[in-house]
Amino acid sequence: MSLTAFATLLERLAFTPQRLGKERLLADAFTRMPDPERGLMLAALTGDLKLRQVTPSLLRGLTEMRADAQLFSYSYDFVGDLAETIALIWPEGTRTDPPLSEVVHELATAPKTRLPALITARLDSLGPSERYAYLKLATGALRVGVSARLARTAFAAWANLPLPQVEEIWHALQPPYLDLFAWASGSPRPEAAARAPFRPVMLSTPTDLDQLSALDPADFAAEWKWDGIRIQAVSDGGTRRLYSRTGEDISTAFPDVVDLMAFDGTLDGELLVRRDDEIASFADLQQRLNRKTVTPAMLRSHPAGLRLYDVLIWNGQDLRDEPYDARRAVLAQAVATLNPRIDLSPDLPFATWDDLAALRLNPPAAVIEGVMIKRRDSPYLAGRMKGPWFKWKRDPHLIDAVLMYAQRGHGKRSGYYSDFTFGVWNGDDLVPVGKAYFGFTDAELKDLDRFVRTNTIERFGVVRSVARTKVVEVAFEGLNRSSRHKSGVAMRFPRINRIRDDKPAVEADHLSTLQAMLTN
């Protein structure tokens, strides 16, 4: 498959609205394309083609050698997608059509110092839609309207294989997936050759009291929803791995946890920073994330541990088809043999949904963000299906804030003013306390966009300062102290809950309200 064919496929996938239509396009590509191209194409769509050396800032730098930096910035602001902006703004040159495998290979193997010259030469010799496809490949963020799961589903349907079996071995496979395609054409199923493989995780759907009232509480168990990172801890014949719920191996960032994993099995739980009996806030855990190495000082000040929810495999026995209650019984026994820094997420006793509602309203720790509700007879299933597991999150915090600045959005919001900075009163001044770019409905987005366009009082490059008249209700999950923000606070997961056109700006909240929440 040539890069042009890949670019055409991306284009058709992006503009085909129906799921079935996308699956048809992919099936057609799997049939027509040879190895290893089709495997590379699949890996590109599932995000498993790791060409992470190519950063947005590198690409920006290269583009600014070919186009005026300011015109580039205006263009990016308008287009809303970096790869597309560069593809469109890059000067036209000669057009070649290299094989997909050739460009992937050179991006994967080129030393970092040679990348700038390599990428520039490629961009100089491609047409605009090939430049787009090339840049999407290079940055690894395809965003073409096909999720990793949809790509795997399309593969399974095309190969006439059960999707759970494909999902099961997925994380042990490597692009270009020659063994996977061989399986599709009749060869035996590839063994999950690697030790300590990741198993697809079971996920929950949101619920509320209304929905729950239709269910019998006796059929369900409940536990706290801990605000850490959902993980899968696998120890298999001496190989230990800690995975995020998407299957990313995060072992190297948490050597202290890996040290504790003296067992043989696959466990499901929450990664938390724990100081003695106290579970630290998510902000503390954040300090430990995304680090290639972790210092001894950090290990001492931010020690991590696990709180377990479930067991998938124990001492060689696959328990996933067992009911939840039976798995929990195994888990309770297993935990007793482990270091106390790995413990069990306790069961919550309740007889009625109102009992559980009362518990949810008064959690014993700030690091709890609601309750999980799990059907006692449910097997451990891959994916997010409605019915067996529910999450009932605590209500968000709400404040009324005044819109201060706006920027155009990216991706599907491009062209709309959809990134908002809002503030609260501090004396007679408004001080910015956060940014939000979702939460609103499409109709509310149009209203906000129109407000920004007609109430701009000043422009700073791509940022518009707006008249301080629009009040929005902001919902957020938590508040941290911050030295980086002028207000001294940073919100977690802020979003615009609704527009408060009924409220004049003077009646918006004051900074003191937020400061009071910090001390709680």
Next chain:
Amino acid sequence: MARPPLLIPRPEGLYCPGGDFFIDPARPVARALITHGHSDHARPGHGAVMATRETLDIMAIRYGEDFTRSRHIADGAITIGGVTVSFHPAGHILGSAQIAVTGGGCRIVVSGDYARVPTPTCARFEPVPCDIFVTEATFALPVFRHPPPETEIARLLASVAAFPDRSHLIGAYALGKAQRLIAALRQAGWDAPIYIHGALHQLCDYHVAQGINLGDLRPATEGKKADFAGTIVIAPPSAFATAWAQRFPDPVIGFASGWMQVRARARQRGVELPLILSDHVDWPALTATITELDPAEVWITHGREDALMRWCEMTQRAARPLHLVGYEDDAE
């Protein structure tokens, strides 16, 4: 005492004190000169209107015969008060004109909306030497390099061939774009009937009456669902959200617009087949036009002023944004 400037921006629009008229005013005024018939430039209710014969006809079709009290066909050089005005083809839509205003040794050309890609539906843009060139900036970003219309028409025809059981529903604004699209399809050899939405009838008829060949056009209300398999249907984009679109078999939704170059725009509109077909200058044509005319000053009416200002700064040209209100940013 300094002479008053030849043209000045006012809240109503661009005003000429020497001739006491406005060009493309956004509100009703006593005397208006109109560049072309699009509704954000040509509004009803002015006391007197001067425009090309076609633009006056189009305004009468859209607003009724009483859209103004007094019509004046622009023909040759005309003296109004102390200034001389003349109209020159802008290549945008049928009847579209640039308006040259000359007085006191200075000439300003107000180009309105303009395009450099030739189309059978209107006269080609005529470069008029001037001291001040007043330009739009609708597609004034270097990312806008519109492909030749022939390649876009070829994509449409390839899609029609690939999906013979489906109809192709192409959104195109009723005045100008729809006829540009139909004429381009005819030039590419598509001589099957083209079905059009009711909102296009009168304007298409008017183009035909002006001698423009649009071939076999039929109302999209004729016939049963299955009859539309393999056909091309053209409608204003607003029609797609209505029940009207349900009469066609599994339609491929397309949209003919210069904005279709940006994927997110196409996806926001739910477009399956984006066709990059514009009746405005793209970035290369816009900058080439300014370079060609080489005016002492560039004034920018609407669109992406920031980027065009930046280009003028880089090429050492005097430029100013007019910040005129009332022109649509995104309609094309």
